Amino acid sequence: MKKLLTASALMFGVMGTGVAQAAEEVNVYSYRQPFLIEPMLDAFTKETGIKVNVKFAKEGLAEKLHQEGEYSPADVLLTVDIARLKELDSKDLVQALDSEVIEANVPAQFRDNDDRWFSLTLRSRGVYSSRDRVGKLGDDFDYLDLAKPEFKGKICTRSGKHPYNVSLISAIIANHGEAAAKAWLEGVKANLARKPQGNDRAQVKAISEGLCDVSLGNSYYLGKMLADEKQIPWAESVYLNYPGQDANGTHVNVSGMALAKYAPNKENAQKLMEFLTSDVAQKMYAELNYEDPVKPGVASSELVASWGEYRADDLSLESVAENHEKAMKLLDEVKFDL
Structure with a gap:
């Protein structure tokens, strides 16, 4: 009986320790x-x-x-x-x-x-532009401008179905309507320099190599490229632009x-x-x-601040999320990634 009581005491002691430990995790x-x-x-x-x-x-x-x-x-x-x-x-x-x-x-x-x-x-979704061939885009530049003929053969982007792009398209639907968003996707697709591929940094690399002149990309990637010795030349080949400053604001x-x-x-x-x-x-x-x-x-950070101030789109994230399925549907309809 003494042995059983001792074993029981040890068992509860371990259990007690486990509970205390879990409470501090x-x-x-x-x-x-x-x-x-x-x-x-x-x-x-x-x-x-x-x-x-x-x-x-x-x-x-x-x-x-x-x-x-x-x-x-x-x-x-x-x-x-x-x-x-x-x-x-x-x-x-x-x-x-x-x-x-x-x-x-x-x-x-x-x-x-x-x-x-x-x-x-x-995490702002900006537009990178070639320093040499395009220069800095003005405050009047908007995402919708990427569908204009002047960008024919000049745009690089990752897959349209990547969450970063789907959310941008969802915001465009919320701000401009589904028909306008579809027309925009068709225009951007017609202006692509190559089939959508790679990640956001790969698009900036393509700009530095002269394969395209502008690309969609999250702003923080500029900091990450500047922190990578091999990618510094990519970062130094572009300007980061915040679209929509005279319109709805940057997504x-x-x-x-x-x-x-x-x-x-x-x-x-x-x-x-x-x-x-x-x-x-x-x-x-x-x-x-x-x-x-x-x-x-x-x-x-001081580095991020050096890229300039911007006005963010005041859409609620709930509004963006509500249009996710519509955005995916439009991407399929225009065969954006093909």
Whole structure:
């Protein structure tokens, strides 16, 4: 009997330790590469003592969460692009989080109406132009201008169905209507210098090599190219332009977060999510990733600021997400990638 009691005591001791340990942890599933978010997570651990465990996924995050169901260890979900945030929401893989801190830090335009997802950083979709052959595009330049005959054979872009482009098309539908968006896609396709391919940096490389003169691309890639010795010549061959300054404004997408539906460490998850919207984390995002902070009053990095100020489109991300299926349908209709 004494041995049994001792064994039982040991067992409960281990279980107790396990519970205490879990209470000081938070589990993150992330589409964002570890090196992009680790500095913020390390700062959170240093401030709170809560350990952050990260699982990185290049794709299939929603499928993984669905398979794990209520036994999923995921607490916080980190991803990029409104389409991916809405996917997690529409598949009922997240839960609402009522946080006065987050609501104060993240403008309503950049969070879900029901508090099921929140933006962390802003990612403007700019247009790169050749310094030598085109020069800087003026404030009157708009995305719609890319469909004009003057750009015949001069445009490079990644796949139209990449989330970054789908969200841009969704915004054009919201601002100008479906018919206008289809006409725009047809015009841009007619102006392509080559079949859509590669990523945003590959388009800037193509400009530097003289294959095209302008390309669509997220602004932060300019910072990433300037930080890579081999890619500096690409970056120095282009100007970054913010379209729509005399129209609807520059389209912005986001990186964002959500609270997993079955989060086992909900209290710690909330602490982490609130920290990621704080001045400290927002400034780190700005300096390390060349993205714009979502929290008003936190300055962009000196490098990003040197690219110029811009007025962002004031469309809510909900409005953009609502047109995702229409955008995909139009891409198929005009056979944009073929």
